[in-house]
Amino acid sequence: MRPQGRWLLRAAIVAAVLLAGCSGESGPPPGIVPRYGPAPKESYHPKVGRYGGQIVLGSFGEGVKSLNPITAGETSTSDYTNRIYEALVDTDQWTGEPKPWLAKSWEHSDDWLVWTLHLRDDVKFNNGMPFTADDVVFNFQVIYDEKITCSARDILTVDGKKWKVEKMDDYTVRFTLPSKYAIFLEILSDVRLVCKKVCEPVYLAGKFNSFMGADAKPEQVVGTGAFMFESYTPGQRLYLKRNPYYWMKDAAGNRLPYLDRMVFTWVQNIDAWMLQFKTGQLDGYELRGSDYPILKPLEKQGDFKIYELGTMMYTGFVAFNQNPGVSPQTGKPYIEPYKVKWFRDTRFRQAMAYAIDRETIIRTVWNGLALPLYGPSSPGEGYFYNDKVKPYPFDLKRSKGLLAEMGLIDRDGDGLIEDAEGHKVQFTLMTNAGNSNREQTSEILRKDLANLGMKVDLKFIEFNLLSSKMDETFDWEAMVMAFTGSPDPQLGANVWKSSSRLHMWYPKQKQPSTPWEARIDEIFSLGIKEMDRAKRKVLYDEWQMIVNEQQPLVYTAVPKVLYGFKNKFDNVYPTVLSAYVRQQTTWNIQELFIKEGYPLE
Secondary structure, eight states: OOBTTSSOOOOOOHHHHHHHTTTTOOOOSTTOOOOBOOOOGGGOOOOOOOOOOEEEEEEESSSOOBOOTTTOOOHHHHHHHHHHOOOSEEEOTTTOOEEESSEEEEEEOTTSOEEEEEEOSSOBOTTSOBOOHHHHHHHHHHHTOTTSOOGGGGTSEETTEEOEEEEEETTEEEEEOSSOOTTHHHHHTTOOOOOHHHHHHHHHTTOGGGTTBTTOOGGGOOOSSSEEEEEEETTTEEEEEEOTTOOOBOTTSOBSOOOSEEEEEEESSHHHHHHHHHTTSOSEEEOOGGGHHHHGGGHHHHTEEEEEEEEOSEEEEEEEOOOOOBOTTTSSBSSOHHHHHHHTSHHHHHHHHHHOOHHHHHHHTSTTOEEEOOSSSOGGGGGGOOTTOOOOOOOHHHHHHHHHHTTOBOSSSSSOOBOTTOOBOEEEEEEETTOHHHHHHHHHHHHHHHTTTOEEEEEEEOHHHHHHIIIIIOOOSEEEEEEEOOSSGGGGHHHHSTTSTTOTTSOSOSSOSSHHHHHHHHHHHHHHHOOOHHHHHHHHHHHHHHHHHHOSEEEOEEEEEEEEEETTEESOOOOHHHHHTTOTTTTTGGGOEEOTTSOOO
16 A cells, blocks of 8 residues: 555455445436446457557656656556566456466465465566566565665565565575465565566665666666656656567467557646646546546547546545654654644544545535545445444534543634643645645645634645655655555555554554554454455454544545546456556556557557
């Protein structure tokens, strides 16, 4: 799990996702009904295509932060790195089951502790070097190195113990696990592999953390994916070109991919993103609810379709910094200790949950195309979603009562509440600039909290800087953010483990700071070792109830997935699961091609 995403699992039953996403949802605006839904599996019969042309997609923010799949932690980075690098295992986009990819087959011991993976022997990196077991072993060596910045490490360990990864021969790798690991194959699908021969000298020199940054050269960015790094104009465009060594072939034996190039264009705000799609500059765009009534009537004129793919695997929330630590750079607390005291009081966070006007957020921000959210899982996540979490209706009176219990009242009659030491309840609420959904949500929150006697200052900053504040410098007070979800809660362990770097409200705890955090640690430790799915469901139901009660992240709403895509492409099969990995229509990018009658631009 990551800020709008980190380390994703794709293992839900699609039917469960669809059913969960249908009950009680706010519908689209009257008279505007989505017509294009997920593709049924039986429809998947990719055609033999023609070569040439390009696809142009948008990306949000200031530009490339990294091209390194091991050290990067932002969804915006994986948008393009997932086209360059591949994993041992992929995911069936309809069933969610693991399927062979760079590993063609596998088996495990009876006790589930030893897994043997057999690699394809026809895979080459984009520089022509063969992909072998040495590359796999090297990648895990880097991931497990504590000197390397890598969020995946939290998930690729069990009770702090690493996996043993061994080369048996050039095309066989053996993984020996310290204990049962319920999502072993699923997590492998998100470990994108780099080339040992290119990366090892840099790693041994102690420079891997800064390797493959925004100034990387094409010969440094080496993967097995369908596309390879070509060039980058800072803050403007990233070009990926066809990998001539790609291992996949079509039904006629032609080497994939068909497209010559992928182009990612950076946009500064979502309004510009929508406008560029509307005017034909971009080939795909994930719609906001407010975009739907604008773009839907233009489908024929604009030669595109809008696909409605169910409830998003996404959790929008407000976070409050509970970190009592001191910055090693400044020697000062990350935030004022008296504010930490407010934020660490469960009553304060529950008061915030009652103070969020979710219906206004859904109506104003999402145009009715969203659901209220009260816990750490979205209904779109299917089987493991707990629908018993209690709602927090908009109730300022109840919110004021909880704050008063804490001693946060207006002591001097100026309309602002203060604590017992006279500190006015005032803080800065941050979110990423240009994301109008979050900016509007922040403004609604500011107004509602003003009615409680709080002064909230809004600050909108660039996404990469915001992400760095969240998991590196920790210098923030409150934040509107979202995590990309997954059909299996265990893929969120890097947020929920108290020792994790992404345990954002108080990261990297040496010991759990509260009994409820200790219990969540225990739940995730038990859940990863439990191979019985029903028993895992019981554990994760409890986790959701704890979070629902404690509100370490105060949840807002979850939107529907709406994606517009140009009709000029063939072999387009959007699915429910592809929506949550932000590859709604391009999960099979190697098979997409431009139809006859359209120019190969």
